[in-house]
Amino acid sequence: MSWLLAAPIILPLITAVLAYLARTRPLAGRIGVAGSVLHLAVAGVLMGVALDRGVVVAQIGSWPAPFGITLVADILSAVMVVITAITGLATAVYALADVGPRENRLGFHALLQVLLAGVSGAFVTGDLFNLYVWFEVMLIASFALLVLGGQKAQIDGAVKYVALNLVSTVLFLTGVGLLYGMTGTLNMADLAVTLRAAENPGLVTLVAMLFMVAFGMKAALFPLFFWLPASYHTPAFAVSAVFAGLLTKVGVYALIRTFTLIFTEDQPFTHTFLLWVACLTMAVGVIGAAAQADFRKILSFHIISQIGYMVLGLALMTPLALTGAVFYLVHHIIVKANLFLVSGVAQKIAGDTALDRIGGLYRTAPLLALLFLVPAFSLAGFPPLSGFWAKYVLVKASLDLGAWLVAGVALAVGLLTIYSMTKIWGEAFWKPHPEGRDPRLSALSPAARRALLGPIAALAVLTCVIGFFPQPFVALAERASAQLLDPSAYVAAVLGPEAGARFHRAPEAAAAATGAEAATGAEAAP
Amino acid sequence: MEPVLAVLVGLLVAAAVYLMLARSFLLYLFGLILVSNAANLVIFAAGGLTPGAPPLIETGALAPAGPVANALPQALVLTAIVIGFGLFAFALVLAFRAMTELGTIESDEMRIAEPPEAGR
Numbered sequence: 328m329s330w331l332l333a334a335p336i337i338l339p340l341i342t343a344v345l346a347y348l349a350r351t352r353p354l355a356g357r358i359g360v361a362g363s364v365l366h367l368a369v370a371g372v373l374m375g376v377a378l379d380r381g382v383v384v385a386q387i388g389s390w391p392a393p394f395g396i397t398l399v400a401d402i403l404s405a406v407m408v409v410i411t412a413i414t415g416l417a418t419a420v421y422a423l424a425d426v427g428p429r430e431n432r433l434g435f436h437a438l439l440q441v442l443l444a445g446v447s448g449a450f451v452t453g454d455l456f457n458l459y460v461w462f463e464v465m466l467i468a469s470f471a472l473l474v475l476g477g478q479k480a481q482i483d484g485a486v487k488y489v490a491l492n493l494v495s496t497v498l499f500l501t502g503v504g505l506l507y508g509m510t511g512t513l514n515m516a517d518l519a520v521t522l523r524a525a526e527n528p529g530l531v532t533l534v535a536m537l538f539m540v541a542f543g544m545k546a547a548l549f550p551l552f553f554w555l556p557a558s559y560h561t562p563a564f565a566v567s568a569v570f571a572g573l574l575t576k577v578g579v580y581a582l583i584r585t586f587t588l589i590f591t592e593d594q595p596f597t598h599t600f601l602l603w604v605a606c607l608t609m610a611v612g613v614i615g616a617a618a619q620a621d622f623r624k625i626l627s628f629h630i631i632s633q634i635g636y637m638v639l640g641l642a643l644m645t646p647l648a649l650t651g652a653v654f655y656l657v658h659h660i661i662v663k664a665n666l667f668l669v670s671g672v673a674q675k676i677a678g679d680t681a682l683d684r685i686g687g688l689y690r691t692a693p694l695l696a697l698l699f700l701v702p703a704f705s706l707a708g709f710p711p712l713s714g715f716w717a718k719y720v721l722v723k724a725s726l727d728l729g730a731w732l733v734a735g736v737a738l739a740v741g742l743l744t745i746y747s748m749t750k751i752w753g754e755a756f757w758k759p760h761p762e763g764r765d766p767r768l769s770a771l772s773p774a775a776r777r778a779l780l781g782p783i784a785a786l787a788v789l790t791c792v793i794g795f796f797p798q799p800f801v802a803l804a805e806r807a808s809a810q811l812l813d814p815s816a817y818v819a820a821v822l823g824p825e826a827g828a829r830f831h832r833a834p835e836a837a838a839a840a841t842g843a844e845a846a847t848g849a850e851a852a853p
Numbered sequence: 854m855e856p857v858l859a860v861l862v863g864l865l866v867a868a869a870v871y872l873m874l875a876r877s878f879l880l881y882l883f884g885l886i887l888v889s890n891a892a893n894l895v896i897f898a899a900g901g902l903t904p905g906a907p908p909l910i911e912t913g914a915l916a917p918a919g920p921v922a923n924a925l926p927q928a929l930v931l932t933a934i935v936i937g938f939g940l941f942a943f944a945l946v947l948a949f950r951a952m953t954e955l956g957t958i959e960s961d962e963m964r965i966a967e968p969p970e971a972g973r
Binding site: 470477494 | 878881885888889891892893895896897898899900901925926929932933936939940943944947948950951954955958960963964965966967
């Protein structure tokens with residue numbers, strides 16, 4: 328099965344080479360789109376196999392784990408690869424009309440595919456050092472995409488983005504070194520087994536905190552998020568959409584992976600810490616958004632507040648909470664990428680992203696207004712859109728634990744999200760254009776209209792589908808969450824059945840897991 | 854050897870923090886180089902120091918005779934150095950472009966992407 332796990336990484340890389348060779352011609356964009364379609368297809372096959380078998384494993388070069396590099400896809404990884412491919416495809420299509428000839432000549436489509444390869448690699452690797460390498464692949468591609476075009480604001484934003492992300496890289500690397508020194512292994516499943524019997528649990532917690540800071544920086548957690556609002560509003564809209572959708576979520580994924588599989592021994596400390604950080608992230612992100620007056624800056628701060636919800640699910644560490652976190656990840660990537668894509672169209676027809684310089688979109692471009700409303704309402708958590716179910720599951724999980732304060736913060740942040748979305752709505756869509764212009768979609772050429780609105784409409788439909796038929800998606804997230812809480816299947820798939828059998832969860836945790844699962848099944852049904 | 858390396862790592866990190874707080878992007882990058890080399894030393898030392906025991910196997914033998922050095926941390930460090938070098942090269946060019954485009958690499962003056970609000 329090794330080709331199946333390697334394909335989501337290799338395909339974008341091949342596409343990148345081809346797109347780079349064709350970069351001076353319009354062909355490059357079409358290669359990018361075709362490559363993304365193939366990427367989505369293999370991601371879909373991987374998803375199918377993962378659903379069928381639970382965990383798919385490939386030992387690269389047939390070196391047995393833990394000696395070689397292992398690629399693993401459990402349901403969470405497979406879901407993340409699929410959603411990466413969906414975002415990649417939407418962005419590749421959108422970029423046909425959004426990215427100019429100069430950026431294309433500089434290799435935009437090739438860089439986008441390298442970024443997708445790095446993200447997919449980070450999702451399917453089962454080796455901590457290999458995760459570092461994919462992080463770097465992703466990082467260098469994102470650096471290049473961020474400065475492509477070389478405008479002043481881009482360079483300014485990139486300096487902050489580069490500076491802070493490189494610190495996170497160094498911390499991650501230090502953590503990897505210390506962990507290797509303690510255990511002699513970097514295979515995640517093997518680490519899970521070895522750290523169960525660590526001789527020095529205090530040191531393990533220390534290293535866990537190093538990882539938490541490193542991944543927290545990537546995920547833009549409070550108080551490590553400053554690079555995000557400094558840079559996300561500067562590049563091309565297609566670039567900020569793919570960044571907003573995917574990059575921080577790789578950090579969240581890495582947090583979920585390491586703090587459900589590897590660092591699970593000192594949960595009263597690590598997960599309580601995460602809980603506070605999650606609440607502060609939600610609150611600070613949404614308050615920051617309320618202070619902004621630019622379409623993309625508001626959306627950037629909302630990424631931060633939404634990251635808080637996902638980490639909240641991880642911090643609570645119950646089956647229902649993790650279900651919520653996984654569901655939230657999927658919902659958020661689609662919705663957030665889509666909102667950035669909408670902001671691009673608004674800029675193209677109304678002339679700016681600063682809210683005081685645009686307006687009138689509702690009267691003259693009602694289709695765009697509708698396409699904004701779907702993801703915006705979903706982000707704020709209006710029923711019956713996807714965000715409602717995501718928030719509902721998480722709030723229910725915190726209420727089940729009696730965490731009233733946490734549930735209160737989550738609900739209050741939802742209200743403030745509505746405030747920001749109404750601000751965008753009122754300024755960009757409702758009030759007349761300050762210069763008296765009539766921003767119309769017909770100002771765009773038919774080809775540009777198709778390329779720009781196609782992905783937005785597709786993602787909006789996806790949001791509605793998840794919203795109106797949440798049951799299969801919740802069921803999927805439940806399976807992913809069950810696997811995360813009991814990684815013995817993961818360990819068995821990587822290290823062999825004996826290791827999996829030896830790797831047992833405490834019986835009461837397993838009992839709690841099944842009990843709460845039954846409860847979710849009954850409650851979350853629409 | 855370990856205490857010496859530990860002190861060295863500490864010194865590198867201290868110097869790096871000093872440079873990184875110096876408000877100039879170029880000095881920040883120099884600090885970053887120091888701190889990433891400190892991280893490399895940590896990996897190297899954490900893998901265990903085994904002077905005088907190269908990981909070699911006698912001709913005909915299937916396993917080394919005694920304890921030998923672990924080659925894996927060195928491979929990890931090498932990978933990290935190469936990646937770090939690539940990123941540093943990019944960051945240096947970025948600093949150069951910032952200097953030519955924005956006319957400054959002082960972090961306090963770099964406010965183009967986030968202009969200060971009027972009245973402050």
